[in-house]
Amino acid sequence: MTLLAVERIKLFTTRSPWWCALVALAVTVGFAAMISASAPSAEFVNVASSEFGYRFGMAVVMVLAALAVTTEYRFGTIRTTFQAVPHRGAALTAKATVVAALAAFIGLLAGFGSWAVALLIQPDGDLALDSAADWINVAGISVVYGLAAIIAVAIGILVRHSAGAVAILLIYALAVENLVQLIPTVGEKIYAWLPFNVAHRFIAGDGVAQDGPPLSNSPLTPGWALAYFAGFALVMLAVAIGVAKKRDA
Structure with missing residues (x-):
């Protein structure tokens, strides 16, 4: 508990988490507002489209999440952390836990905030949360954000440079996975097992493509898709911690 408290203090005494949280909420909720406002009629607005x-x-x-780690490497405070906590694995796990908890909270606000804005703009839309799939589409964003933050922490530990870690994460998450589909013959098969595509399978489930973001082509059920994404995040963190133990801070 002491490690968690220390990491919480370190995280919330810098400005970047606050700004990133605000931007994440503004972007997610802003998309919901734009899509709902620009819809030809209420029948085109539903739960899936609100979470676009x-x-x-x-x-x-x-x-x-990446900056929470790389900033410490940049300013050398990670050395102090490792001196105070010789067991590097415990220190880094505590950091990942705190960052993931914050990310999950942001995801919860983003999911329900987007849904609420869509409901406010198009009250006659199909926005009732009357099925498990609808609840996952909204509340599941919290889980995906938390696990994505663990992946980002792992990348931050491995790369240790803010610009490099941020570039890798943004390029991969927003472009690389989609570009893999362009590979002849095997592109779609590889894409089906890439982590963020699988995570989208958990969020979107068996929804209808035209009602929101393009559907995932993952063959997994939503439950197994979540397990796969969680396993990938934990493996990434374990690899990063293993590397951190073997090299100088």
Whole structure:
């Protein structure tokens, strides 16, 4: 608990988490507002379409998570952390836990905020949360943001440079996975197992493509898709911690 408290203090005494949280919420909720306001009629607005911008908010959240680690490497405070806590794995796990908790909270606000804005703009839209799929589409963003933050922390530990980590995360999350589909013959098969595409399978489920973001082509069920994404995040963190233990801070 002491490690968690220390990491919480370190995280919330810098400005970047606050700004990133605000930007993530503004982007996600802003997309919901634009899509709802520009819809030809209320029948084109539903739960899936209200969450269209969650991927852009997730990218900002991953920047937040990466900076939480790389800033310490940049200013050398990570050395003090490792001196105070010789067990590097415990220190880095505590940091990942705190950052993931914040990311999950931002995701919860973003999911329900987007849904609420869509409901406010198009009260006659199909926005009732009357099925498990609808609730996952909204509340599931919280889980995905938390796991994405763990991945970003892992990348931050491995790269240790803010610009490099942020570039890798943004380019991969927003472009690389989609570009993989362009590879002849095997592109779609590879894309089906890429982590953020699988995470979208959990969020979107068996929805209708025209009602929101393009559907995932992952063959997994939503439950197994979440397990796959969670496993990928934990493996990434384990690899990063293993690397951190073997090299100088």
